[in-house]
Amino acid sequence: MKGVKVLPVFLLLAVLASAPLTRAADIIGTITLKGTPPPEVPYTPLMDNPDCAAMHKTTPTTHFYVVGPEGELADVVVSLKGVTGKSTGTSQPPVLLDQKGCLYTPQILAIQTGQKLVVRNSDHCIHNVHCTPKVAGNEEHNDAQMPGAADLTYTFAQPEMFITFKCDVHPWMFAWVSVFDSPWFGVSGTDGKFVIKNVPPVKYTVEANHRKLGAQTQDVEVKDSDVTVNFTFEVK
């Protein structure tokens, strides 16, 4: 009869062992902009370049402030501040940065340390891919990329915000790549929304960083369900 009393205990322990003690959750949110941003400027030098002008029917403009009808702000990089040493970059698929129409696409992106960034020349003209990181341990590169040439691949060993990628042949071409030492980051889309997936339950400082508007932080505690964190930037 002793065995009958012990069996339920063993069963309970087995169930508990098979279930995770904690559950990762997502941090989701929306970024909005208050105020009127400065007007975007046309890429006049692009249209002065015959190779590049041929790829555009109208003059493209800068897009530092991508704002929706309700103030939804895109291109804000959201991350967990101070979280390092958790990178899974080497096992992640590469991220593509394309040169198309003499413009970088996308202009704002984020990767992990050790993750491959693939730069492609989809144009019929020469570009040079010149990145200028400022953090020691991240190497500066300046590589020629002829039309139809193979993709160039880069990785960065250290976290850094907004590493500049530019083309000196076409000096209006810029992209900014942020590098994190963990998989927990996101970039807001045109709807202003961002998602940071599978965040272990702990207290964090969430940082939202826009290249022109600066950074904001909020403290959150992730438990066993999704957490919503919204940010509002203001142009003064």
Add this chain to the structure above:
Amino acid sequence: MNATAQNYNPWLHRFIVVTAIATFLLLGSGGMVTSHEAGMSVPDWPNTYGYNMFLFPVSKWMGGIFYEHTHRLLASGIAFLTTVFVVWLWFKDSRKWMRWLGVLAFVLVALQGVLGGLRVTLHMDKLGIVHGALAQLFFVLVCAQALFTSRWWQNVAQATRLPDQKNSQNAAGTAALRWLVLATTVLIFLQLILGATMRHQHAGLAIPDFPLAYGKIWPDTTAAAVAHYNTNRVEVISENPITAGQIILQMAHRIVAVLVLICVGAVTFCSRRCQSAERAIAPPTHVGGYESKVAVRLSLFWLALIVVQIALGAWTIWSNKAADVATAHVLVGALALVTGALWCVVAFRRWRPLPRVEPAGTLPDAFGAHPAMAGNK
């Protein structure tokens, strides 16, 4: 015929003058590279996108490549011209110092080439500032060599002076003028370095208005203010956001511009005073009288250059740093530097400390120099 006159070789002089003009064009070419942010548009050196530099197809000279590649080709041309005149000097000019000055020119042009190449291959942007400043010095050197090979320079040693007794006051005035010209020239060179440093920040215009700065006489450079400037700034070809340091740098450049204007104005004033003093004590046919007229005209030319330079600086800001305007600003700055430098060369060359016993009535000329002594070549 004395040894000095034997050194005059009109074709050598013309060759160096052509080299000086070509160097001026190269300065403009280099200015356009920086103004168009094209300094790194050719990632390799000395090749160009894998081609031998001299065989790079013209069809690929597009965008920033056009400015950087033509700059490299012009620089190669200058190096060739410099090599030719150095060898020519060595065989045809008996002045030992002149030959070694030619060697210095060769070393400088070679150093310039290496600096430009290392800037590209080592990604050392700050080398661009050194490269730009050294270019100005090389230009001064080549212009000086054009002066030294001129008939005028080589005849100056043979100039005579009429005796005069009332010279002590004018001697003091022209000595002051000489040192004022030197100090002004040094100030102009410092201003050029400030300008080169500004141009290599790759941040566009740190201050977008003139003559005020962000609407004030002295701009707000607090962190909040600078963040506000960057938030409201939409740039096309500028890589970096602006910083408080860059704003202060531009303010320093503006202040030094005013100082340069005052100094060159003072030079003009002193030149006219020297001329007046000289007229009071010397007959109109005095050699010094002729030279004082030249000095006044030169000072007025220098003043005009500075006024044009300030106007170009303002226009650079008002045009949101248009490449051609910014480059013209670089070129006029170079002319202002060369004007002062050559004036110094003439004034100090002909100056020697007065001997304890000197012939009575020797009159310093309006450039601030005492008459050529025997053996002064």
